[in-house]
Amino acid sequence: MKAVHFGAGNIGRGFVGLLLHEAGYELVFADVNATLIDDLAASDHYTVHEVGAGARDRVVDGYRAVNSATDAALLAAELADADLVTTAVGPTVLRFIAPHLIAALRARPADAAPLAIMACENAINATDLLRDEIASLSSAEEWPSIAARAVFANTAVDRIVPAQAPDAGLDVTVETFFEWAIERPPFGAVAPEIPGAHFVADLAPYIERKLFTVNTGHAATAYFGRDAGHERISEALADPVVAVAVEQVLGETSTLIVRKHGFTDDEQAAYRAKILERFRNPELPDTVERVGRQPLRKLGRHERFIGPAAELAEHGHPVDGLLAAVGAALRFDLPSDPESVELRELLRSRDAPAFVHEITGIPAGHPLEQGLVAEVTRIKTAG
Numbered sequence: 001m002k003a004v005h006f007g008a009g010n011i012g013r014g015f016v017g018l019l020l021h022e023a024g025y026e027l028v029f030a031d032v033n034a035t036l037i038d039d040l041a042a043s044d045h046y047t048v049h050e051v052g053a054g055a056r057d058r059v060v061d062g063y064r065a066v067n068s069a070t071d072a073a074l075l076a077a078e079l080a081d082a083d084l085v086t087t088a089v090g091p092t093v094l095r096f097i098a099p100h101l102i103a104a105l106r107a108r109p110a111d112a113a114p115l116a117i118m119a120c121e122n123a124i125n126a127t128d129l130l131r132d133e134i135a136s137l138s139s140a141e142e143w144p145s146i147a148a149r150a151v152f153a154n155t156a157v158d159r160i161v162p163a164q165a166p167d168a169g170l171d172v173t174v175e176t177f178f179e180w181a182i183e184r185p186p187f188g189a190v191a192p193e194i195p196g197a198h199f200v201a202d203l204a205p206y207i208e209r210k211l212f213t214v215n216t217g218h219a220a221t222a223y224f225g226r227d228a229g230h231e232r233i234s235e236a237l238a239d240p241v242v243a244v245a246v247e248q249v250l251g252e253t254s255t256l257i258v259r260k261h262g263f264t265d266d267e268q269a270a271y272r273a274k275i276l277e278r279f280r281n282p283e284l285p286d287t288v289e290r291v292g293r294q295p296l297r298k299l300g301r302h303e304r305f306i307g308p309a310a311e312l313a314e315h316g317h318p319v320d321g322l323l324a325a326v327g328a329a330l331r332f333d334l335p336s337d338p339e340s341v342e343l344r345e346l347l348r349s350r351d352a353p354a355f356v357h358e359i360t361g362i363p364a365g366h367p368l369e370q371g372l373v374a375e376v377t378r379i380k381t382a383g
């Protein structure tokens with residue numbers, strides 16, 4: 001079995017690539033970072049260093065590497081006999097992967113086994129987003145024959161992989177914890193064999209619990225933490241003021257997760273405790289800058305703050321903690337992050353309601369609108 005994985009970055013090398021390698025896949029990394037691809041092509045292995053209780057090193061070897069920006073022919077050849085394609089490039093990059101995949105699917109013989117495609121991104125139904133990008137490159141007449149040559153399965157991936165030290169080379173430092181949930185129904189009777197992953201009948205509870213607990217809590221820690229002058233996630237959570245604010249946020253999203261997906265209060269409390277323990281891991285050099293980067297994406301309608309807050313507000317539940325986290329996100333000022341720079345410009349150039357409608361997707365009259373407008377107004381008034 002052969003897998004082509006797009007995005008040889010932190011989660012690509014430290015999680016998806018590792019699990020595919022351990023599952024026995026012939027592994028090909030595709031990335032647009034020329035230095036990274038040259039280094040991978042020139043090496044015969046890298047090591048994934050786990051940190052925390054029960055940590056061990058794992059070696060990944062026997063892979064190949066393709067520069068997908070400059071070597072379309074080699075990429076097409078690697079995709080031609082692949083069984084599986086995965087991505088870990090960021091949700092906003094999926095549209096750049098789509099042209100490669102439609103070319104591969106057009107070239108794939110109609111009687112070949114379908115190509116399994118799974119986007120491993122922090123977004124609700126990221127594989128559906130990728131499928132829609134591929135479909136947008138096809139006509140309505142052509143699409144059924146293209147779609148028949150692929151199986152699109154959504155996934156939820158969870159492992160904290162921090163930014164790596166400049167001298168780490170290809171090695172990746174990761175936490176010991178990981179979870180990879182994949183929806184089974186698209187595969188019918190024959191799902192890929194990936195022992196580190198688990199296949200589930202309905203992904204919604206897994207992806208919403210993950211995004212609205214792990215990522216909401218993580219982002220809240222990053223934004224409150226940066227506000228309080230902390231550099232690392234573990235330091236931020238050691239600050240009682242930050243910890244209380246994060247607990248309030250997670251209390252609110254837990255109400256939604258329990259109410260909507262049928263987890264018990266005890267199950268959700270245990271899940272929360274576990275993720276806070278993961279964030280506190282002092283051996284994990286994770287920073288508020290990495291976790292907070294791309295604030296505009298994180299303030300999107302179906303993302304980690306607005307997604308749960310909108311649903312809670314629609315049912316009359318309190319969202320004060322989430323609104324405070326949005327306020328902290330609006331103060332995220334990181335000149336090296338283009339989205340943070342754009343955020344500052346949007347705050348300057350839009351009035352508060354226009355900003356809320358455009359960036360969060362919350363329309364006029366929605367029960368969350370006034371709370372968001374108040375947060376934006378507070379930031380604009382403070383200058």
Ligand SMILES: NC(=O)c1ccc[n+]([C@@H]2O[C@H](COP(=O)([O-])OP(=O)(O)OC[C@H]3O[C@@H](n4cnc5c(N)ncnc54)[C@H](O)[C@@H]3O)[C@@H](O)[C@H]2O)c1
Binds near residue numbers: 009036
């Ligand atoms: N790091 C984590 O803790 C973590 C955990 C779970 C999920 N994720 C998700 O995984 C995805 C990747 O995150 P990451 O931390 O590995 O980021 P990263 O920046 O380390 O890696 C992304 C990689 O994608 C590559 N890339 C960018 N554009 C590309 C393109 N057009 N074609 C091919 N490759 C391209 C980049 O060069 C980079 O190597 C994101 O969606 C993130 O939300 C990250």
Ligand SMILES: O=P(O)(O)OC[C@@H](O)[C@@H](O)[C@H](O)[C@H](O)CO
Binds near residue numbers: 161291
């Ligand atoms: O990758 P992002 O930018 O969507 O979110 C930042 C972190 O919260 C995220 O990368 C977590 O480390 C990860 O989702 C843990 O599984």
